[in-house]
Amino acid sequence: MSRQGYGAYTRSQGILAEPNGQPAQTSNRGLPLQKGKRKEDDAKTVQTLAGAKKGRSAFGDITNTRREGQLDYLPAEKVQELSKKYGIPYKIIAKKRVSTEQQKQSQGGDTLPSSSVRSVQAEEEASAQPEYIDIDSVDADNELACTDYVHSIMEHLFTSERKRRPLASYMSTVQQDIHANMRGILVDWLVEVALEYKLVSDTLFLAISYIDRFLSLQIVPRQQLQLVGVSCMLLAAKYEEIYAPQVEEFCYITDNTYSRKDILGMEDCVLDALHFELTVPTPRLFLRRFLKASAADWPTCGIWQSEQEYLAAYITELSLPEYTALQWLPSLIAAAAVLVARYTCYAAIPALRSLPVWSPTLVHYTRYRASELRTCALALHSFYVCAGSKVMNSLPAIQEKYAQPKYKCVSAIHPPSRLPEAIFADNQ
Structure with a gap:
């Protein structure tokens, strides 16, 4: 069974399993048809959701009915078409269309007088006209873009980047045997290591973040600076890469200056110093x-x-x-x-x-x-x-x-x- 799991597979096929393991009968919207007195209510639910957009959540369409003020009320293609036609950013178009549709529904579907529509649109434009372009509206149907909670993700990243920062003065306040030029040489060498093993750029940035945070906490003699570098690169590769290089490859890249035991021992020291807090925005x-x-x-x-x-x-x-x-x-x-x-x-x-x-x-x-x-x-x-x-x-x-x-x-x-x-x- 694939990564999405049995439940997601059965939902995608329109099949929901009964407690006894047998497939349950479902409607044409993928909702289970209830038995007994709830059968009539279920039919009404299916009819209500007949025009709703197919949901992404594990609970099917139930949590994805239309909500007031939802900006993806219109399909992404329609939003782009209107934006090009009127030269207005995506979010303004979506808000205006949602407002107009909601007013139509509140009056039983009757069309508002043209003067009322114009006044509503004028108020929308005058009161809440954002100057920025909504860059996520074009990806409303792309689940990989995470448009439903991308703003929460970014809010978390902006907050967490301040919590796990290295000291900007650790060379003068913590370290005694190394200096900034040595750090630059180490980073330059790690760039070549990342190229040699075809590591993604995220691994390189994460490894250097671990190095700086570790050097902000622990005194490191210059003979062990390269050991700290390869150990942090190994940690970052385990975090980011699908197939991380083996420890022996890091021994080889240092011309066997450090043994497998040395690298794993330093890896343990880095993890202890960082309290296993390896998730950090770069x-x-x-x-x-x-x-x-x-x-x-x-x-x-x-x-x-x-x-x-x-x-x-x-x-x-x-x-x-x-x-x-x-x-x-x-x-x-x-x-x-x-x-x-x-x-x-x-x-x-x-x-x-x-x-x-x-x-x-x-x-x-x-x-x-x-x-x-x-x-x-x-x-x-x-x-x-x-x-x-x-x-x-x-x-x-x-x-x-x-x-x-x-x-x-x-x-x-x-x-x-x-x-x-x-x-x-x-x-x-």
């Missing part, structure tokens, strides 16, 4: 959400859309070897990277120059105004400029990684010479 996690908002805001970007995404990922990853980047929250680094990537595309594509570099849509989903990104964005831009210089770049692993064709060779894109102050204005 800049890579926030970046996916912010890039979706950026794509909705710049639909004319066209063929440059994938380049913008890889460029933002490249700029975000350039922050990993930099010890000074620990002073910023992961969400702030991701938002600033999107800003720098957008301005790089903005300067290269004339069609984009009539659009704002940082829009209300991005303010809404990133929770940062352009002025709040200034310090971090300027620092990321300096990392970007240094990475493209053969003289100034002493840690080339990330630059070489994003020079590959599968990343659209974005590290070869010349960075803008500077970021103008105008892009940090809140009213663009």
